[in-house]
Amino acid sequence: MTAKKILQHSYRIAKKDLTELFRNRLGLVLLIVMPLFMMVMVGFIYPSNGTITDLKIGLVNEDSPFNSSTVPSQAFLMGLTQINDQTHMLVITNVSSQADLKDMVQRGELEGGILIPSNFSQSLLTGQQGTLVIVSDESNPQISATIQAALTGVFNAMSQQLAINNVLPLNATNSLAVVQPYSVQTQGVVSGHPSYFDFIAPGIMAMTVMMSVMTGLPVAISQEKEIGTMDGMMVAPVNRLSILLGKTMAQTGRGLIQGVIILALAIGIFGVAIQGNILLVFALLLLGVFSFVGLGIVITSFTKDQETAQMLMMTLMFPMMFLSGVFFPIQQMPWYMQDISKVLPLTYASDALRKVMVLGAGIPQISTELIILIVFGIVMIAIALPVFRRMMTR
Amino acid sequence: MDNGKIIEVQNLTKMFGKFTAVEDISFSVKKGEIFGLLGPNGAGKSTTLRMLSTLSRPTKGTATIGGYDTVKHDMEVRKLIGIVSEKMIIYNRLTAKENLWFFGSLFNIPKDTLNKRIDELLELVQLTKWKNAQVGTFSTGMRQRMNVVRALLNMPKVLFLDEPTLGLDPQSSVEIRDFIKKLNQEQGTTVIITTHMMVDADLLCDRIAIVDHGKIIALDTSTNLKKIISGADTMIVKLEIANLTPGMLTDIKALKCADAVTQENSRQLHLIVHGEEAFDNIIDAVRKRNGKITSMENLQPSLEDVFLHITGHEVRDSADQKIKQEHGPRFGASPRRVR
Numbered sequence: 001m002t003a004k005k006i007l008q009h010s011y012r013i014a015k016k017d018l019t020e021l022f023r024n025r026l027g028l029v030l031l032i033v034m035p036l037f038m039m040v041m042v043g044f045i046y047p048s049n050g051t052i053t054d055l056k057i058g059l060v061n062e063d064s065p066f067n068s069s070t071v072p073s074q075a076f077l078m079g080l081t082q083i084n085d086q087t088h089m090l091v092i093t094n095v096s097s098q099a100d101l102k103d104m105v106q107r108g109e110l111e112g113g114i115l116i117p118s119n120f121s122q123s124l125l126t127g128q129q130g131t132l133v134i135v136s137d138e139s140n141p142q143i144s145a146t147i148q149a150a151l152t153g154v155f156n157a158m159s160q161q162l163a164i165n166n167v168l169p170l171n172a173t174n175s176l177a178v179v180q181p182y183s184v185q186t187q188g189v190v191s192g193h194p195s196y197f198d199f200i201a202p203g204i205m206a207m208t209v210m211m212s213v214m215t216g217l218p219v220a221i222s223q224e225k226e227i228g229t230m231d232g233m234m235v236a237p238v239n240r241l242s243i244l245l246g247k248t249m250a251q252t253g254r255g256l257i258q259g260v261i262i263l264a265l266a267i268g269i270f271g272v273a274i275q276g277n278i279l280l281v282f283a284l285l286l287l288g289v290f291s292f293v294g295l296g297i298v299i300t301s302f303t304k305d306q307e308t309a310q311m312l313m314m315t316l317m318f319p320m321m322f323l324s325g326v327f328f329p330i331q332q333m334p335w336y337m338q339d340i341s342k343v344l345p346l347t348y349a350s351d352a353l354r355k356v357m358v359l360g361a362g363i364p365q366i367s368t369e370l371i372i373l374i375v376f377g378i379v380m381i382a383i384a385l386p387v388f389r390r391m392m393t394r
Numbered sequence: 395m396d397n398g399k400i401i402e403v404q405n406l407t408k409m410f411g412k413f414t415a416v417e418d419i420s421f422s423v424k425k426g427e428i429f430g431l432l433g434p435n436g437a438g439k440s441t442t443l444r445m446l447s448t449l450s451r452p453t454k455g456t457a458t459i460g461g462y463d464t465v466k467h468d469m470e471v472r473k474l475i476g477i478v479s480e481k482m483i484i485y486n487r488l489t490a491k492e493n494l495w496f497f498g499s500l501f502n503i504p505k506d507t508l509n510k511r512i513d514e515l516l517e518l519v520q521l522t523k524w525k526n527a528q529v530g531t532f533s534t535g536m537r538q539r540m541n542v543v544r545a546l547l548n549m550p551k552v553l554f555l556d557e558p559t560l561g562l563d564p565q566s567s568v569e570i571r572d573f574i575k576k577l578n579q580e581q582g583t584t585v586i587i588t589t590h591m592m593v594d595a596d597l598l599c600d601r602i603a604i605v606d607h608g609k610i611i612a613l614d615t616s617t618n619l620k621k622i623i624s625g626a627d628t629m630i631v632k633l634e635i636a637n638l639t640p641g642m643l644t645d646i647k648a649l650k651c652a653d654a655v656t657q658e659n660s661r662q663l664h665l666i667v668h669g670e671e672a673f674d675n676i677i678d679a680v681r682k683r684n685g686k687i688t689s690m691e692n693l694q695p696s697l698e699d700v701f702l703h704i705t706g707h708e709v710r711d712s713a714d715q716k717i718k719q720e721h722g723p724r725f726g727a728s729p730r731r732v733r
Contacts, residue, residue, distance in 0.1 A: 023487040231449055233500065
């Protein structure tokens with residue numbers, strides 16, 4: 001059995017598999033719809049900065065009545081209204097007491113609240129800090145954090161304005177410099193303003209292509225075993241390697257088609273710009289596939305039927321999706337999760353892809369990732385092949 | 395391939411964990427023979443076939459096909475064989491022609507030869523009209539015909555058939571049987587067929603191995619197997635009496651020559667009797683009670699009778715040991731009597 005024969009047979013098997021795939025209309029539609037959903041959902045759900053509006057907020061003012069002793073709290077309220085008229089960040093409802101506020105938050109009528117304590121004006125007038133209380137719904141950490149951040153931002157801006165007014169009598173050339181001596185500017189390494197799509201597009205591409213091989217391979221093989229057609233290939237004088245190679249080629253093809261669809265969607269609909277070499281992008285996708293093939297084969301060998309294969313894949317896929325930094329940065333995970341993340345090949349594939357696509361990196365900048373992916377692939381295949389051979393002639 | 399034997403099996407054993415599916419079987423098959431493995435489901439027929447066709451590795455023992463060992467020279471063996479399995483080996487989303495082209499190309503048949511052969515084979519099973527239609531749209535009978543010609547692409551010297559008529563309607567079954575017979579006569583193809591259907595085995599096979607619990611318990615021609623019963627001076631008699639009474643039945647049962655008497659309906663009896671005077675004795679017994687015999691028939695023993703005689707249980711008794719039903723209810727499980 002020469003290498004040429006092996007390749008010829010694998011090509012025929014791959015061609016057969018892809019013909020079957022293209023005749024399955026519903027499957028084809030799903031092939032396109034799945035990445036589209038993934039991009040749309042993940043891209044739009046993740047909060048981008050400055051887009052929060054119309055948070056329902058209750059306001060409790062314990063610092064009343066309305067007279068000369070409560071001037072600072074009146075000034076605060078005026079300032080708040082002024083800022084909110086510009087940003088429309090909040091929808092403010094006046095609430096009579098703190099107890100009512102809590103009740104309304106619990107019932108979900110309000111998403112949070114601001115409490116002005118009774119000693120607010122008193123403190124400010126006597127030269128102390130005035131404390132404001134932000135009431136938030138901890139059962140929804142996301143909203144809670146958003147409200148805290150939003151309100152803190154508003155309050156800081158107001159504090160700053162007040163401080164500038166306070167230092168005016170000092171006749172400083174720049175009052176802001178007195179109040180806030182440090183000014184911060186952010187400068188990215190990429191031109192333009194990368195959105196969250198720029199962050200997830202490479203990751204989703206890497207994930208889809210690799211998952212398609214990792215899930216597609218066990219499912220394709222166990223399906224043929226189940227319906228019996230695998231026997232047809234096995235009784236032909238065909239090297240087992242050809243069957244494996246052919247199946248892998250077909251699944252890689254399927255994955256790459258999906259990858260291209262994602263790329264097209266990312267560029268066309270979500271305005272993602274590719275900074276690096278597009279050929280390097282595809283080379284990386286192929287390398288990612290290579291690193292995953294072994295794992296796919298091992299799983300194939302251990303699952304007897306399609307159902308088990310699919311269940312096992314879901315179990316593995318889910319943590320991998322989140323631990324590989326495809327959707328969320330690895331840096332925000334606890335240390336043990338970061339450690340797991342470091343042994344997953346998807347982490348390196350999506351990292352390298354991101355560097356190339358977003359940062360315009362070349363091969364030298366991603367050499368570490370490349371080496372890890374190649375080594376991982378070789379090790380997994382070395383484990384997988386003997387296991388597979390044994391499985392085929394049980 | 396000396397002495398005309400194309401398949402030689404020696405002490406073949408297959409174990410799945412602690413379960414012995416096939417236990418130490420040995421037999422040989424002559425070139426051009428139709429050889430049957432008959433037995434209930436789970437007897438080890440399919441496992442034997444899978445080992446012979448290189449799909450499964452024997453735990454112990456050896457098998458050679460055309461002189462090639464099925465383990466050491468599996469690639470050579472594969473060139474010589476074709477397999478028709480109970481599970482149809484065809485892709486529903488490919489057309490008839492694409493299916494045959496795909497499997498043919500795996501045998502490295504030159505393009506022109508393959509094209510010609512595909513046309514011939516499709517013609518042979520009257521599917522030429524449908525060659526560009528996807529197989530998924532075919533009827534079960536058409537699909538099985540496809541499945542059979544698929545196995546013939548490499549012009550195999552040995553054709554393995556695993557329950558080829560399972561799930562087929564009677565007409566399709568007849569077609570497949572005739573086709574196998576024709577193939578054997580015209581091409582000289584050696585055929586190994588497993589079945590739990592007595593009809594298949596009886597009508598097709600030159601020799602039959604009766605398999606039960608992983609062992610071959612009898613191996614001979616159908617006629618000789620039946621002689622196991624008839625040779626023992628035993629006859630099977632169907633007796634119809636117009637005015638059958640309980641007294642008559644008691645008298646017949648009391649006869650020395652009657653080994654077993656079963657009442658099949660209000661007028662019919664099924665008897666297993668022995669001895670030269672058996673017929674006379676029965677007639678006398680009925681006449682004594684003024685019985686009117688409307689018919690009396692000496693039945694040929696069926697393979698089912700043989701199986702019952704040797705194993706002590708009916709074929710269908712153990713049929714539910716292994717449930718591998720794929721195509722809905724199985725109608726052929728209860729064997730018909732061959733007359």
